[in-house]
Amino acid sequence: xxxDSATTQxxxxxxxDPALLHQLVEYLRQNRTxxxxxxxxxxxxxxxxxxxxxxxxxxxxxxxxxxxVDALETGSIETLQAYARDLSERxxxxxxxxxxxxxIVLLLRDVLARSLFVNYQHDxxxxxxxxxxxxxxxxxxxxxxxxxxxxxxxxxIREQQESIHELSTPVLQVRTGLLILPIIGxxxxxxxxxxxxxxxxxxxxxxxKVVVIDITGVATIDEAVANHLVDAVEAARLMGAxxxxxxxxxxxxxxxxxxxxxxxxxxxxxxxxxxLEEADRILGYRLSEDEAESADLT
Amino acid sequence: xxxxxxxxxxxxxxxxxxxxEGRALAERLGFSRTDATLIATAISExxxxxxxxxxxxxxxxxxxxxxxxxxxxxxxxxxGVGIRDVDAALDHGxxxxxxxGLGLPGVRRLMDEFxxxxxxDRGTTVTMTKWRLxxxxxxxxxxxxxxxxxPADLNGR
Amino acid sequence: xxxxxxxxxDYLIASIQSDLSDSEVLRFRDDLVKRVxxxxxxxxxxxxxxxxxxxxxxxxxLRSVAVTVRLRGAETVVVGIRPDVAIALVQFDLNLDPIRAxxxxxxxxxxxxRLTERDGHNGV
Numbered sequence: 001x002x003x004d005s006a007t008t009q010x011x012x013x014x015x016x017d018p019a020l021l022h023q024l025v026e027y028l029r030q031n032r033t034x035x036x037x038x039x040x041x042x043x044x045x046x047x048x049x050x051x052x053x054x055x056x057x058x059x060x061x062x063x064x065x066x067x068x069v070d071a072l073e074t075g076s077i078e079t080l081q082a083y084a085r086d087l088s089e090r091x092x093x094x095x096x097x098x099x100x101x102x103x104i105v106l107l108l109r110d111v112l113a114r115s116l117f118v119n120y121q122h123d124x125x126x127x128x129x130x131x132x133x134x135x136x137x138x139x140x141x142x143x144x145x146x147x148x149x150x151x152x153x154x155x156x157i158r159e160q161q162e163s164i165h166e167l168s169t170p171v172l173q174v175r176t177g178l179l180i181l182p183i184i185g186x187x188x189x190x191x192x193x194x195x196x197x198x199x200x201x202x203x204x205x206x207x208x209k210v211v212v213i214d215i216t217g218v219a220t221i222d223e224a225v226a227n228h229l230v231d232a233v234e235a236a237r238l239m240g241a242x243x244x245x246x247x248x249x250x251x252x253x254x255x256x257x258x259x260x261x262x263x264x265x266x267x268x269x270x271x272x273x274x275x276l277e278e279a280d281r282i283l284g285y286r287l288s289e290d291e292a293e294s295a296d297l298t
Numbered sequence: 299x300x301x302x303x304x305x306x307x308x309x310x311x312x313x314x315x316x317x318x319e320g321r322a323l324a325e326r327l328g329f330s331r332t333d334a335t336l337i338a339t340a341i342s343e344x345x346x347x348x349x350x351x352x353x354x355x356x357x358x359x360x361x362x363x364x365x366x367x368x369x370x371x372x373x374x375x376x377x378g379v380g381i382r383d384v385d386a387a388l389d390h391g392x393x394x395x396x397x398x399g400l401g402l403p404g405v406r407r408l409m410d411e412f413x414x415x416x417x418x419d420r421g422t423t424v425t426m427t428k429w430r431l432x433x434x435x436x437x438x439x440x441x442x443x444x445x446x447x448x449p450a451d452l453n454g455r
Numbered sequence: 456x457x458x459x460x461x462x463x464x465d466y467l468i469a470s471i472q473s474d475l476s477d478s479e480v481l482r483f484r485d486d487l488v489k490r491v492x493x494x495x496x497x498x499x500x501x502x503x504x505x506x507x508x509x510x511x512x513x514x515x516x517l518r519s520v521a522v523t524v525r526l527r528g529a530e531t532v533v534v535g536i537r538p539d540v541a542i543a544l545v546q547f548d549l550n551l552d553p554i555r556a557x558x559x560x561x562x563x564x565x566x567x568x569r570l571t572e573r574d575g576h577n578g579v
Contacts, residue, residue: 154439161433197332200538207558235541240534240557240566310477317474317508335508335539336546342510346477401511404547 020133024116025073031115036065039104039111048103051094060087064145068108072137077144084148092149092156101149105142112138170195171202177209178279179241182272184217192228199232203241210279211236214272216247226259233266242267242282246275301326302360307348307374316345316357324370327361329430337370337428340408343401344374344424351400352378352422362427369429372409377421384416458483460490466498466567467491468560472505477512484516491524498567499524502560504535511547521554530570532556534563 028035040061043049049057063083071080088101116134120127172180179202183195199211213232215221221229233243244267248256256263269275303323305316320341324334341357348355355376362369381387387400406412411427432440457479459470469487491499501517503509521531532555536544555570557563 196542197330197538200541204538204558207562231542231545234545235538238533238536238541238544238556239538240562314474314476321507332539332542336543338508339510339543339546342508342512346510346512349477401547404511407546408543 017129017133020129021072021137024130024133025069027116027119028069028072028112032065032069035111035115036061038115039065039108042107042111043104046103046107048100048107049091049096051096052091060091063087064104064108068141071141071144072134075137077141080141081144081148084145085152088149088152092153098146098150098153102142102146105145109138109142171198171211173202173206173208174276177207177283178276179203179206179208179211180214180272180276181211182214182217187215187218187221187225189222189224189228192225192232196228196232196235200235200239203236203239208241210282211241211243212246212272212275212279213243214246214275215252216249216272218247218252219249221252221255223259226256226261230261230266244269244275244278246270246272302358305345305357305359306354307345307357307376308354310346310349313342313345313349317342320359320372323359323361324428327368327370327430328432328436329370329428333428333430336408337372340405340426340428341372341374343405343408344372344426347400347402348374348376348378352376355421366431367429368432369410369427371425371427374424374426375421376423380418380420381414381416381422382418384414388414458486460487462494462496463500463564465496465571466500466564467494467496468500468502468563470502470505474507475513480513480516484520487520488523491529492527495527496524496529497571499529499531500560500563500567501531501533502535502563503533503540504537504559506535506540509536509540509544511549514544514547514549514551518549518551518554521551525553530555530567532563532566534559 036058040054040058043057043061044054049060052060064087067080067083071077091101113131113134116130117127120130170181170183172182174180179199181195181199181202187195199213202208203211213229215229229245233245236243246269248268248270253263253268267278269278301323303319305312305319307313307316317338321334321338324337325331329337341359345355345357348357355374355378358373358375360371362371381400387402388406389403402414405424405426409426410429411425413425414422415425416422457471457473457475459472461468461470467487467490469483471483475483487499487501490496499520501520503513503517506513517531517533524531531553534557536556555566557566
């Protein structure tokens with residue numbers, strides 16, 4: 001999901017003296033070596049980024065520092081954002097947590113601010129003006145890095161959720177061209193919708209010609225679910241697959257009839273075993289009316 | 299951010315635009331691919347009715363929210379002669395018998411909520427909505443945004 | 456170009472490459488029917504995999520093609536209907552006979568081969 005952060009497209013503050021900003025940036029560039037080392041040391045002292053080696057920390061510190069100074073100079077945080085996203089993508093699998101990322105950003109602010117104090121302490125007025133230039137930009141940068149990290153974490157979580165969802169998909173390929181969808185338990189409209197999507201995606205993925213939808217484990221269905229079932233059968237046909245419904249209890253059969261579902265339009269077979277045999281029959285045919293019929297859209 | 303999208307419908311080329319805009323908005327609002335397709339298809343049918351039966355009209359789409367759900371509302375308006383027999387138009391049987399009809403029963407199935415107001419010689423307004431449930435992560439993010447808005451002085455005092 | 460038409464032996468393969476306006480759909484329909492007649496094609500495959508939306512109008516146009524070319528002895532197979540598009544399309548409860556459907560081009564050709572073999576000719 002795209003970040004909607006308010007920091008994304010804002011220009012640098014209008015009332016910041018460009019000369020001051022320039023002076024600040026020059027200062028940060030000249031003192032690059034010392035400040036980076038100081039920052040890396042503070043990070044290690046605070047036991048942050050413990051999942052990374054000192055060399056790795058220094059390497060990232062360098063990259064963040066340089067991007068940070070560039071962002072201060074140009075007022076544009078896009079490069080920094082891109083880098084922060086890239087960094088997050090790399091360190092999240094290593095187990096780096098949000099508080100660590102926020103921690104190191106705050107440490108950098110502190111290291112730079114203290115350095116400014118030390119360097120400009122002789123001129124309180126200049127120090128004040130430099131800080132006026134530094135503060136808002138530094139805040140924005142810190143938020144950018146933090147938000148990028150959090151966004152990336154949320155993206156990963158979402159992906160994992162989807163993987164879990166997919167792994168739990170009940171669409172099984174029995175053999176080439178044949179899928180089974182065993183449905184067990186309560187079937188409500190939402191689940192039926194989900195199963196329909198999973199079924200059709202399964203047809204696409206496995207290039208299935210026949211799907212056996214087994215509802216032995218389903219006690220009752222209502223009108224909405226019955227409609228979804230019919231939709232699933234017809235939609236599968238639009239993708240070149242015929243659907244066989246098995247395990248239709250007398251109760252459900254009656255429900256379907258009462259709802260006006262034309263059962264003659266659906267292939268139904270008593271049990272799963274019979275359904276699989278029927279599927280084999282369909283798949284095994286080469287030149288026959290029956291197979292051509294199975295691809296019909298009637 | 300104003301997410302309202304208006305598409306003026308005066309020719310069949312506008313249907314292409316309306317479909318694309320509908321899908322784009324649906325995806326922006328976090329709808330699944332399937333739901334985005336259902337929405338775009340519904341928009342296509344409704345917009346076509348305007349072009350074919352009236353000649354001109356407008357489609358407005360915008361997000362709508364309640365506590366647990368996010369939705370997309372589509373309002374299709376025209377100022378044509380109106381639909382004479384609304385019940386018949388909405389009846390599945392009628393549509394498939396005649397072979398043409400207005401495709402409305404299908405549109406109603408595509409969307410979650412569907413309302414049609416038509417007045418003779420005044421025009422027709424179709425209002426339809428699709429909902430999706432917001433997941434935990436999303437609601438958490440929104441709660442955070444509501445409770446802790448970004449600092450006012452990020453970019454200057 | 457919005458539609459590409461290729462020959463594959465006795466078959467025509469029409470590939471729709473982008474969303475078409477209604478008038479383009481009708482032109483496409485008429486053009487296909489003409490070509491099937493001219494080439495005496497035994498089969499027609501319409502590849503709609505690039506279509507994000509197939510509504511009742513497009514569906515009816517495809518059906519119209521299928522009905523017409525059937526009169527000239529050609530079978531029609533539509534391929535490439537995506538899952539989400541299929542779900543949307545079935546909401547319209549249309550009778551699409553005599554259109555047949557297959558997953559993709561390969562399956563479509565295989566299906567046409569079987570259908571035309573049935574009639575005692577070869578589809579090469």
